[in-house]
Amino acid sequence: MNRYLERLYNGLVKENPTFVLMLGMCPTLAVSTAAINGIGMGISTTAVLILSNVIISALRKVIPDEVRLPSYIVIVATLVTITELLIEAYLPALYDALGIYIPLIVVNCIILGRAEAYANKNPVGLAAFDGIGMGIGFTAALTAVGLIREFLGAGTAFGFQIIPKSVEPIGIFIKAPGAFLVLAFLIAVLNAAGVKNRGEQLVSGCDGCCAACSKRDCGKEEAE
């Protein structure tokens, strides 16, 4: 059982996808204008991540090594399309808020990264827990960024007015630059607290994004 708990801890703290691995930056910055959007995006991504981890882990002996990346992409894209249709049908407000970033879960490196780094080498149960841990870590990070931006930029938290309306909120925080600012200071605070992030290791020449999933390919290309 401990190995399963260890997976959860790993995803939430030790290898937090946003603050430590620095993966999946695009949705983190784009949809974190409000805490509730962060939760919505986090849960959608978590659902896709758990299912893709389980399916890829179950098929790990079936999928030939040479075509594994295209196979993973098809699996993930299918799951994302299902998720998108479900959100469109049952949560139209969230669908409008997240917009194009729902289909873009396909290219969220956390998902392909976990498939390549963990799911295709480990049994189904552990892979599922890895997905849950990473998903919770991602959701927590997105919600934190969203909450800070919403609080500073609109004076609300989860839609409830916290700062009185008479006080003008700092509008820039819910605009594009605010996303960079908040994330920069959050990572700086974690740095000061001694949490090492992998940002420095983002390999030049090898897309930092999918350093986790396409490392092998990159190495090959560079060797040629």
Place this chain on the structure above:
Amino acid sequence: MSSLVMIIVGCALINNVVLNQFLGICSFLGVSKQMKASASLGAAVIFVLTIASAVASLLYDFVLKPLDLDYMKTIVFILVIAALVQIVEMFLKKTSPALYKALGIYLPLITTNCAVLGVALTNVQDEYNFIESVFAGFGTAVGYTIAIILLAGVRARIDESAIPKPLRGAPVVLLSAALMSIAFMGFGGLS
């Protein structure tokens, strides 16, 4: 004609793909460490994004829409982009070794660059026709290239200055991006 110019300006500056829409952030932060690599990646993105927009637009108008397979667009686009990048890579290797050498290692990375899929999907959402899609793809890629080259320039300076320890690494790069993003908000007046 003026509407096409407006699409390019809109995609490159007003709605800058990186600084305003947050697409392609990972390579933006990762590769901008070196100016030369940034320029090569920018060129590769312009190349691929323009072709990918054209192909995705044709595919959507003549295959997906007539067959009522609209909901399949995410899967189809990502597979087409992946295949396209492979083909472009093989084609370059065969016909233009010099260009391949300059862009080669960046091409496979572009498959996972969310800007490519993002633009293909936005074009469909905005109901752009073929010509407009190509211009939007080109404009977006130009915007990406401008942003990454600017950031690479800023980072070259950052490397030489004394940054407070907690801000070193990712935070200071994100802060630079935030300031660039504020500057790019000024282009909003153009629309």
